[in-house]
Amino acid sequence: xxxxxxxxxxxxxxxxxxxxxxxxxxxxxxxxxxxxxxxxxxxxxxxxxxxxxxxxxxxxxxxxxxxxxxxxxxxxxxxxxxxxxxxxxxxxxxxxxxxxxxxxxxxxxxxxxxxxxxxxxxxxxxxxxxxxxxxxxxxxxxxxxxxxxxxxxxxxxxxxxxxxxxxxxxxxxxxxxxxxxxxxxxxxxxxxxxxxxxxxxxxxxxxxxxxxxxxxxxxxxxxxxxxxxxxxxxxxxxxxxxxxxxxxxxxxxxxxxxxxxxxxxxxxxxxxxxxxxxxxxxxxxxxxxxxxxxxxxxxxxxxxxxxxxxxxxxxxxxxxxxxxxxxxxxxxxxxxxxxxxxxxxxxxxxxxxxxxxxxxxxxxxxxxxxxxxxxxxxxxxxxxxxxxxxxxxxxxxxxxxxxxxxxxxxxxxxxxxxxxxxxxxxxxxxxxxxxxxxxxxxxxxxxxxxxxxxxxxxxxxxxxxxxxxxxxxxxxxxxxxxxxxxxxxxxxxxxxxxxxxxxxxxxxxxxxxxxxxxxxxxxxx
Amino acid sequence: xxxxxxxxxxxxxxxxxxxxxxxxxxxxxxxxxxxxxxxxxxxxxxxxxxxxxxxxxxxxxxxxxxxxxxxxxxxxxxxxxxxxxxxxxxxxxxxxxxxxxxxxxxxxxxxxxxxxxxxxxxxxxxxxxxxxxxxxxxxxxxxxxxxxxxxxxxxxxxxxxxxxxxxxxxxxxxxxxxxxxxxxxxxxxxxxxxxxxxxxxxxxxxxxxxxxxxxxxxxxxxxxxxxxxxxxxxxxxxxxxxxxxxxxxxxxxxxxxxxxxxxxxxxxxxxxxxxxxxxxxxxxxxxxxxxxxxxxxxxxxxxxxxxxxxxxxxxxxxxxxxxxxxxxxxxxxxxxxxxxxxxxxxxxxxxxxxxxxxxxxxxxxxxxxxxxxxxxxxxxxxxxxxxxxxxxxxxxxxxxxxxxxxxxxxxxxx
Numbered sequence: 001x002x003x004x005x006x007x008x009x010x011x012x013x014x015x016x017x018x019x020x021x022x023x024x025x026x027x028x029x030x031x032x033x034x035x036x037x038x039x040x041x042x043x044x045x046x047x048x049x050x051x052x053x054x055x056x057x058x059x060x061x062x063x064x065x066x067x068x069x070x071x072x073x074x075x076x077x078x079x080x081x082x083x084x085x086x087x088x089x090x091x092x093x094x095x096x097x098x099x100x101x102x103x104x105x106x107x108x109x110x111x112x113x114x115x116x117x118x119x120x121x122x123x124x125x126x127x128x129x130x131x132x133x134x135x136x137x138x139x140x141x142x143x144x145x146x147x148x149x150x151x152x153x154x155x156x157x158x159x160x161x162x163x164x165x166x167x168x169x170x171x172x173x174x175x176x177x178x179x180x181x182x183x184x185x186x187x188x189x190x191x192x193x194x195x196x197x198x199x200x201x202x203x204x205x206x207x208x209x210x211x212x213x214x215x216x217x218x219x220x221x222x223x224x225x226x227x228x229x230x231x232x233x234x235x236x237x238x239x240x241x242x243x244x245x246x247x248x249x250x251x252x253x254x255x256x257x258x259x260x261x262x263x264x265x266x267x268x269x270x271x272x273x274x275x276x277x278x279x280x281x282x283x284x285x286x287x288x289x290x291x292x293x294x295x296x297x298x299x300x301x302x303x304x305x306x307x308x309x310x311x312x313x314x315x316x317x318x319x320x321x322x323x324x325x326x327x328x329x330x331x332x333x334x335x336x337x338x339x340x341x342x343x344x345x346x347x348x349x350x351x352x353x354x355x356x357x358x359x360x361x362x363x364x365x366x367x368x369x370x371x372x373x374x375x376x377x378x379x380x381x382x383x384x385x386x387x388x389x390x391x392x393x394x395x396x397x398x399x400x401x402x403x404x405x406x407x408x409x410x411x412x413x414x415x416x417x418x419x420x421x422x423x424x425x426x427x428x429x430x431x432x433x434x435x436x437x438x439x440x441x442x443x444x445x446x447x448x449x450x451x452x453x454x455x456x457x458x459x460x461x462x463x464x465x466x467x468x469x470x471x472x473x474x475x476x477x478x479x480x481x482x483x484x485x486x487x488x489x490x491x492x493x494x495x496x497x498x499x500x501x502x503x504x505x506x507x508x509x510x511x512x513x514x515x516x517x518x519x520x521x522x523x524x525x
Numbered sequence: 526x527x528x529x530x531x532x533x534x535x536x537x538x539x540x541x542x543x544x545x546x547x548x549x550x551x552x553x554x555x556x557x558x559x560x561x562x563x564x565x566x567x568x569x570x571x572x573x574x575x576x577x578x579x580x581x582x583x584x585x586x587x588x589x590x591x592x593x594x595x596x597x598x599x600x601x602x603x604x605x606x607x608x609x610x611x612x613x614x615x616x617x618x619x620x621x622x623x624x625x626x627x628x629x630x631x632x633x634x635x636x637x638x639x640x641x642x643x644x645x646x647x648x649x650x651x652x653x654x655x656x657x658x659x660x661x662x663x664x665x666x667x668x669x670x671x672x673x674x675x676x677x678x679x680x681x682x683x684x685x686x687x688x689x690x691x692x693x694x695x696x697x698x699x700x701x702x703x704x705x706x707x708x709x710x711x712x713x714x715x716x717x718x719x720x721x722x723x724x725x726x727x728x729x730x731x732x733x734x735x736x737x738x739x740x741x742x743x744x745x746x747x748x749x750x751x752x753x754x755x756x757x758x759x760x761x762x763x764x765x766x767x768x769x770x771x772x773x774x775x776x777x778x779x780x781x782x783x784x785x786x787x788x789x790x791x792x793x794x795x796x797x798x799x800x801x802x803x804x805x806x807x808x809x810x811x812x813x814x815x816x817x818x819x820x821x822x823x824x825x826x827x828x829x830x831x832x833x834x835x836x837x838x839x840x841x842x843x844x845x846x847x848x849x850x851x852x853x854x855x856x857x858x859x860x861x862x863x864x865x866x867x868x869x870x871x872x873x874x875x876x877x878x879x880x881x882x883x884x885x886x887x888x889x890x891x892x893x894x895x896x897x898x899x900x901x902x903x904x905x906x907x908x909x910x911x912x913x914x915x916x917x918x919x920x921x922x923x924x925x926x927x928x929x930x931x932x933x934x935x936x937x938x939x
Binding site for chain 1: 755757781783786787788789792793796797799800802818819820821823824825826827828829830831832833834835836837839840861862864865868869872898903915916917918919920921922925
């Protein structure tokens with residue numbers, strides 16, 4: 001680490017390593033944990049390119065398809081025999097490389113532009129700090145360094161790429177950008193998958209990530225619970241690296257890899273976001289005097305308490321209140337899709353001997369309600385099963401509409417399975433009270449005004465699949481990607497305005513939707 | 526009998542028109558058509574309207590009548606039988622009204638307007654409905670069945686109707702067209718009817734059929750007024766009227782269409798139409814035009830599921846809907862699922878435009894909406910899930926009733 005001070009300009013791009021999850025970071029983390037803990041800003045100016053680890057590192061990322069990594073071995077080569085190629089040739093070559101890369105994906109992951117390093121290295125060998133201010137940190141911990149020498153070419157290329165789909169500034173453009181944000185960027189970053197994962201990612205997280213990605217764990221609560229359980233194992237297996245403390249290293253560096261991996265599996269749910277925030281706070285509040293073992297034990301215990309209080313007991317409480325207050329004899333309960341907690345409440349009510357009727361409303365493309373229906377029918381609850389279209393017809397005789405939620409916004413809007421808004425607004429128009437059951441861990445401090453921008457994109461292929469036959473064959477829409485100007489979009493959630501909701505039941509009791517923010521203030525998950 | 530068998534195998538309007546062409550027979554064809562309506566072989570407003578008009582065209586040309594009154598009685602009796610076959614298919618009744626209107630018009634043109642009025646007092650009333658449904662809607666709440674009884678009874682009873690429904694417009698029009706000629710004796714007149722009126726009536730009915738055929742085209746004339754550049758239009762399914770309108774607009778405008786795939790009854794068709802994979806069977810498509818898709822004309826199409834309507838509604842400028850029938854007060858019967866769309870549109874303040882041919886406008890209002898809602902088969906469950914069926918009801922309505930308050934404006938071919 002001594003040669004860190006004898007620095008080269010090239011390394012500005014290498015300093016991206018610590019905060020981002022690319023494989024480049026791994027040797028740095030294993031070989032030299034100390035610099036890794038520093039905030040990246042501090043690192044950048046004086047960080048170095050240590051020559052010895054590099055040849056070992058070079059070939060490994062080179063195997064990957066990711067364009068950003070192709071650049072690295074080349075750079076390494078250049079670092080060793082810098083004077084072999086003329087600067088001009090080098091620059092030309094890199095420029096071509098970069099153009100190809102940009103055409104591949106608009107996602108700016110591969111941004112470190114090494115093409116300029118050649119000339120710079122020869123000219124401004126000593127004046128590395130001079131161009132460092134030009135480097136910018138981009139979201140997601142990826143550092144994009146823009147060198148002042150040749151900005152025109154970079155900009156020109158970017159403009160070129162953006163301009164190509166000329167009409168895409170409308171709704172289609174927005175959707176496409178969302179898809180790029182949510183899916184293609186992940187693919188480009190290649191974080192997901194066992195082969196691409198950061199070496200620090202714990203096997204429990206790898207498994208969980210796969211389960212989440214494949215929708216084995218789909219529900220918001222289930223994912224949250226899975227995360228906490230995996231976290232217990234992660235913490236159990238964690239050892240603090242030398243010259244570091246658990247309270248600083250664990251949340252700041254180690255956990256971020258795990259979380260980044262889970263994020264790559266699927267966009268984070270509010271419940272999980274809240275839980276992660278809670279976990280980080282809890283870790284930072286641990287007394288620094290505790291030994292590692294004691295700290296880990298305490299953390300595990302706290303996680304257990306969290307699971308019990310925020311999830312298990314909260315569910316029990318909610319189920320209890322719902323059954324006691326809202327599922328009486330001769331009630332007609334309308335529900336939409338499948339919510340774990342609604343299902344529990346209905347089954348519990350039946351177990352207590354209530355006779356009531358459930359109307360399960362369902363909708364393409366997911367048709368989750370069929371699942372719920374099977375469970376209810378087997379529990380000898382009389383049911384009605386209808387599509388979202390027949391809503392008006394079914395909701396008339398209902399006494400209550402009981403809905404689950406994915407998250408509840410700070411303004412009381414309910415963020416739930418797409419289609420919930422239609423059910424809730426219809427119920428309001430028909431004068432049927434809408435009750436949402438939801439643990440307070442799902443309360444979000446954000447407000448979504450719109451169902452599009454912060455929403456999670458579903459798989460459009462689900463729409464292509466036909467639902468009215470057993471074969472689940474692909475319908476006439478198959479091949480839409482090859483047809484120009486055609487786009488198929490599907491979102492997982494939508495936002496139900498708070499004025500459609502009569503009440504929210506959480507473990508704290510009954511709430512008017514508008515008072516969610518006060519729970520947020522007081523409970524401070 | 527052979528035709529009936531054919532009808533079962535290849536049902537539809539095409540079959541019916543072929544039957545009329547080849548083996549028309551007054552009594553038999555009416556029975557056959559009643560059966561076709563009952564079996565839903567011919568359903569939806571446009572095919573039913575065309576089928577009915579064609580039937581009347583042939584019936585009238587085959588029917589030997591002595592007086593206008595006799596002819597109108599005949600038409601009404603047929604109409605009663607047809608609409609009893611399937612009262613929900615109101616375009617059958619609308620077509621009968623139009624035919625009676627045509628008869629009246631021709632009678633007036635031949636100087637027998639007064640006679641016509643004497644014969645059936647309720648007909649001017651209906652005629653007025655044809656042309657200005659809005660102005661008469663308050664008086665029009667009685668379905669036509671009541672007025673039919675008046676044909677039989679005549680005299681005193683019809684005069685009551687005349688008092689109630691005395692339409693000033695029709696009086697002035699009849700007065701202006703020809704002066705009343707009451708002095709002509711009956712037998713002479715009935716002879717002349719045979720010669721003068723029939724060709725004119727038949728020609729008018731042919732014009733009516735042409736109007737039906739071209740109604741979608743005529744509606745699409747309004748495209749430029751409805752759709753503007755850079756707009757985002759949401760439609761439910763892609764009914765052919767809306768599709769024609771979009772086609773027309775695509776010639777000059779640049780816009781995006783959000784297509785909601787629709788209920789399980791129609792989503793497959795929607796997908797097919799969006800991908801332009803529909804076979805030009807000539808059912809109700811103009812073959813020359815369908816081959817080029819909207820996408821090829823530079824229109825971007827986004828297909829979404831019904832559940833995503835609320836997500837998209839905030840970004841949409843206009844909702845274009847097709848419909849089955851429109852009542853006199855502006856209420857609609859539309860394919861199931863439309864209600865969710867208009868509700869979302871209302872919540873987001875998006876204007877709703879209904880695109881429909883004038884043959885779907887019905888001069889009646891309704892107070893009991895459930896009577897119009899027809900139930901379909903439960904597409905959501907398979908027989909393999911039969912173990913569920915004991916405990917589970919699976920309602921599957923085909924029609925939504927939409928009150929007038931949800932609709933912003935109508936576009937028709939008139």
